[in-house]
Amino acid sequence: MKAIVQETYGSTEVLEFTDVDKPALGGGELLVRVHAAGVDPGVWHLMTGLPYLLRIMGFGLRVPKVRIRGSDLAGRVEAVGNDVTRFQPGDEVFGTCEGSFAEYACAREDKLASKPVNLTYEQAAAVPISAFTALQGLRDQGRVQPGQKVLIIGAAGGVGTFAVQLAKAFGAEVTGVCSTAKADLVRSIGADDVIDYTRDDFADGTRHYDLILDTAGNRSLSHLRRGLTPRGTLVIVGGEGDGRWFGGIDRLLRALILAPFLRHKLRGLFSTERQEDLQFLRQIIEDGKVAPVIDRTYPLNEVPEAIRYVHQGHARGKVVITV
Ligand SMILES: NC(=O)c1ccc[n+]([C@@H]2O[C@H](COP(=O)([O-])OP(=O)(O)OC[C@H]3O[C@@H](n4cnc5c(N)ncnc54)[C@H](OP(=O)(O)O)[C@@H]3O)[C@@H](O)[C@H]2O)c1
Incomplete structure (x- = not known):
């Protein structure tokens, strides 16, 4: 073959x-x-x-x-x-x-x-992998609830496009962060609001989110936390880094180390391949809520x-x- x-x-x-x-x-x-x-x-x-x-x-x-x-x-x-x-x-x-x-x-x-x-x-x-990651980031690490304000960073990417749709399916109010040319795509898959990261900073102090799912951009943890509500949750999923030993994983590890000392909930995701999640995804896709x-x-x-x-x-x- x-x-x-x-x-x-x-x-x-x-x-x-x-x-x-x-x-x-x-x-x-x-x-x-x-x-x-x-x-x-x-x-x-x-x-x-x-x-x-x-x-x-x-x-x-x-x-x-x-x-x-x-x-x-x-x-x-x-x-x-x-x-x-x-x-x-x-x-x-x-x-x-x-x-x-x-x-x-x-x-x-x-x-x-x-x-x-x-x-x-x-x-x-x-x-499979992108949707597992979005699902486990939102549901298992983020404990997303209906009505919560959720920010998806990297909303137009492989993980992000599933995350926007899944967060909507879980009843959240969703804002996607992406570049100018992708705003229409992110709106078309259900985002209530879009922030163009080339023009605006979601952490400028004017808006706060119950849950931030970070899949791109390698922003510092302190920057990301400025966009959270006082008891909000930050889930670090990814973001490509140059370090030869840890690459983009270093932020994720730092989030886990810092977590016990902060009021914000900081989580790092290592997604896993689970058959029950695959079946969940098949059902939600067949129901027309995610594509x-x-x-x-x-x-x-x-x-x-x-x-x-x-x-x-x-x-x-x-x-x-x-x-
Ligand atoms: N933790 C885990 O278990 C797990 C599992 C799967 C993937 N990951 C990691 O998660 C990350 C995302 O994966 P993916 O498949 O979604 O990647 P992808 O398909 O390459 O998407 C990356 C997206 O990030 C956006 N982006 C780039 N710079 C940005 C910035 N500064 N701010 C906001 N958005 C930005 C890009 O859009 P623009 O063109 O608009 O910039 C692009 O749409 C990767 O680092 C991957 O390795 C982790």
């Missing part, structure tokens, strides 16, 4: 579009014919092995443990392992796996759910271009690979 393979860490030059064996199917796994695979900033981190913290966390100290890149996938089940009970060949699924930039991938049964009936494969592949926003699609052999585009940090929603 065709796949995007890397043997060493590095920039997109280490990626090879080549033929490899189909992955071997384990007992609790499904072999999926991949039709589409999502791209997010995490792909660049796993490709480069940066920040180094990732390598220590188990992704491979000197070379990547998993040679084929890509995590989000949507496709059709080709075969099921002996222990699989919930799926059968022919089922349309979406979820996460190791190595989705390939014609076939093996995924654990508990990492997949039935594809939302109202989505194409491309749209479904855009959902993926696709910026661009690229064919499998153009994965390097797709990764470079996402790494520039100005995506309008999600980038997807069609296979």
